Amino acid sequence: MSGSSGEVLLEVTGGVAVVTLNAPQRRNALTPAMAGELIATFDEVDARDDVGALVVRAEGRSFCAGGDVQTLTDAGRDPAAPDAYAGMGAIYDSFYRLGQVKAPTIAAVRGSAVGAGMNMLLAADLRIVARDARLICGFLKRGIHPGGGHFVLLSRLVGREAAAAMALFGEEVDGETAVRLGLAWETVDDDAVDARALELATRVAKDPALARTAVANFRKETGPPGVSWEIATQFERPAQMWSMRRPTP
Known part of the structure; x- marks a missing residue:
C-alpha cells in the first residue's frame, strides 16, 4: 500500500487475503495511524472481487496488546479532546471494519490478545487459536471501561456467564478453554495456527x-443482534x- 508504514501488510494468494499486524516491537498494540x-x-x-476469504494474523509473540499505551494515556488526559476522541474512534473503527469485510474472515491468534486486541479477534467470523494463547479482556485491570461493543462481541460467543468471568472478573483464557467456551473453533500448536487458518x-x-x-446473510441472521x-x-x-441459477463454478 502506498504511504504505508509497514505496520499492516497485505498479501493475496488464491483468493485469500492475509492481513498481518506487523508492529511486534510494541506487541502489535494499535495506534490511530x-x-x-x-x-x-x-x-x-x-x-477486489477475487477475494473470497480473509485471514488476520500477527507477527511476533502477541496477536494484539490492545490500544497503544501512549494513545490511551493521551486520551485519559481529556477523552473529549478532538484528537484523543478521533484517535480512539479510529481504533474502534478498525475492528468494526474487520467485522464488515465482504468476505468470510478468520483470526489466526498466537500469543496474547488483550483489550482492543480481543475485540479484533472477536470481530472475525471464526477463530483458530494457539494452545498457549492468552486471551485477556483486561479493560478493568487498566482502570478502563470496555469499549467498542466489547460486551456484545464477547457474550454472543461465550454467553453471559463466561463473558462476566472474563470481562468483569478478569479471568484469562487459553486455547483449550477458548474452544470449550465457544470462543474459538479449534486450538492447535502455535506453529500450526497460520496453516490451519489458511x-x-x-x-x-x-x-x-x-x-x-x-x-453477509450469516452475519445478519446470527447477529449481533440475531x-x-x-x-x-x-x-x-x-x-x-x-446461487442455484448461476453456472456451477
Whole structure:
C-alpha cells in the first residue's frame, strides 16, 4: 500500500487475503495511524472481487496488546479532546471494519490478545487459536471501561456467564478453554495456527461470489443482534435462488 508504514501488510494468494499486524516491537498494540492503515487495507480487500476469504494474523509473540499505551494515556488526559476522541474512534473503527469485510474472515491468534486486541479477534467470523494463547479482556485491570461493543462481541460467543468471568472478573483464557467456551473453533500448536487458518480460508475462497453472499446473510441472521427464524428464511431465499441459477463454478 502506498504511504504505508509497514505496520499492516497485505498479501493475496488464491483468493485469500492475509492481513498481518506487523508492529511486534510494541506487541502489535494499535495506534490511530495503524488503525487507519488497517481500515484502508480492508477497503482494498473489499474492492477486489477475487477475494473470497480473509485471514488476520500477527507477527511476533502477541496477536494484539490492545490500544497503544501512549494513545490511551493521551486520551485519559481529556477523552473529549478532538484528537484523543478521533484517535480512539479510529481504533474502534478498525475492528468494526474487520467485522464488515465482504468476505468470510478468520483470526489466526498466537500469543496474547488483550483489550482492543480481543475485540479484533472477536470481530472475525471464526477463530483458530494457539494452545498457549492468552486471551485477556483486561479493560478493568487498566482502570478502563470496555469499549467498542466489547460486551456484545464477547457474550454472543461465550454467553453471559463466561463473558462476566472474563470481562468483569478478569479471568484469562487459553486455547483449550477458548474452544470449550465457544470462543474459538479449534486450538492447535502455535506453529500450526497460520496453516490451519489458511486451510479453512482457501476452502471457502474457491467461490468468492458465493462466499461473500453467504457470509453477509450469516452475519445478519446470527447477529449481533440475531434475527428470528422467519426473518432468516427471507434473508436466505433470494441468495439461495441466486446461487442455484448461476453456472456451477
